[in-house]
Amino acid sequence: MPVYLHSIAPALPPHCLKQADVQDRAATIFGRKYEHFDRLSASFANAGIDSRYSVVPIDWFAQAHNWQDRNAAYISGAKALFIDAANAALQEAGWSGSEVDCVVTVSSTGIATPTLDAQAFSEMGFRQDIMRIPLFGLGCAGGVSGLSVAQSIATARPGSKVLLVVVETCSLSFRSDRLQKADIIAAVLFGDGAAAACISSDKSSGKAVVELHPGYQTMWPKTLGIMGWDVDESGLGVVFDRSIPSFVKAEFAEATSKALNAANLNHNQIDRYVCHPGGAKVVDAIENALHLDQGSLDAERQTLRAAGNMSAPTVMFVMKAVLDAGTSGQMMACALGPGFTASYLPFHVTAKAA
Structure with a gap:
């Protein structure tokens, strides 16, 4: 469906x-x-x-x-x-x-x-x-x-x-x-x-047809301390480990390969990765891990520059920018979060004829 x-x-x-x-x-x-x-x-x-x-x-x-x-x-x-x-x-x-x-x-x-x-x-x-x-x-x-x-x-x-x-x-x-x-x-x-x-499930009538495919998640064991909240009397206290960029460089490529396999895709079929820009170093690490051209995640950097890291909605700001730019083809949205978890969503964009 x-x-x-x-x-x-x-x-x-x-x-x-x-x-x-x-x-x-x-x-x-x-x-x-x-x-x-x-x-x-x-x-x-x-x-x-x-x-x-x-x-x-x-x-x-x-x-x-x-x-x-x-x-x-x-x-x-x-x-x-x-x-x-x-x-x-x-x-x-x-x-x-x-x-x-x-x-x-x-x-x-x-x-x-x-x-x-x-x-x-x-x-x-x-x-x-x-x-x-x-x-x-x-x-x-x-x-x-x-x-x-x-x-x-x-x-x-x-x-x-x-x-x-x-x-x-x-x-x-x-x-x-x-x-x-x-x-x-x-x-x-x-x-x-x-x-x-x-x-x-009704076909979109917009400027482009964006079909969403089933998502994929993976978790790494013994990584609960990388990201999350500490809770005390004053409120929520951020847990944000300095190892995140190096962890991305070491682990993200393999996790992405598994997500691609689950979607019956391979890296060469992806026209655009749409990523959560956790920070400038994280964006650099993603490009490095996925062997992308340096600077190719331009919408990610522009979103980060204009509004910072807003946590969960940030990747949707990036997705909006990519779609508004008229980008089409096979894409993969991805983000990292507490767990430590990588979450993926493949989607395909077909531009409508003028």
Whole structure:
């Protein structure tokens, strides 16, 4: 049963944080507390990021915040991002909220119970019998994994309209109390954002036909400490190991080969890899691991420069840019996340004749 992407739409929160301003604010907050900050501060200039966006203004980060503060800001900001991204995707697909049969919501940067789709129920105009599937804990792999789940549901329920919404508010987990290197790197890289997609087994009538194929995941044993959250009284604390770029160089090619084999494809058949840009060094490592021309992952670098690493939705921003550029052929979306996990989704784009 073929499954098609009808639309993909990104959304950003209202507060734009310029990288230079973030660096200055981080120096004010960390400078006197963290003895290695001056050495690490060069990472702000080398991260390949000009700006990122936040659900809260920059002055919010100067104050101490507990779980309640952070999660209240998450529910408010993530709900607004959910509505913005979902409405944009529905409009592009020509769907209404009441037509959606299933909504898959991916988010790992806060806790909402009732879930974000329920929080936005009235504004979205969803039916009372809508199927709701919230996914938590996927981290940076959540965009590709969410697309895979949505593809599977659309395959299993022919004719159903599936809405995927991926929302992350990474900025709210900024921590100045732990004085760990991971917190400095998180301040360098992460921002907030959302993306939504409309998916069904009905053939798309857009400018290009985008057919989604079954996804693939692989996990590495004994790697739980590479990426994730530490949880304490103040909130979520990022786990972001320095070994990630070297791990990608060592392991990503073999994992990708397995994903290609599962899809009955080989490396030479892939016209474009669509990757989650975890950071400038990670993008370089992916190009190295997959023997791609240096600089070929241009949409990844442009997305990182414009909005930073937004975790799960970032790869969907890249996918949107690749499709808008008119790229066609066989592609493979891929992302790495907590687990440690690699998630893949093969998809094929056929450009329509003018």
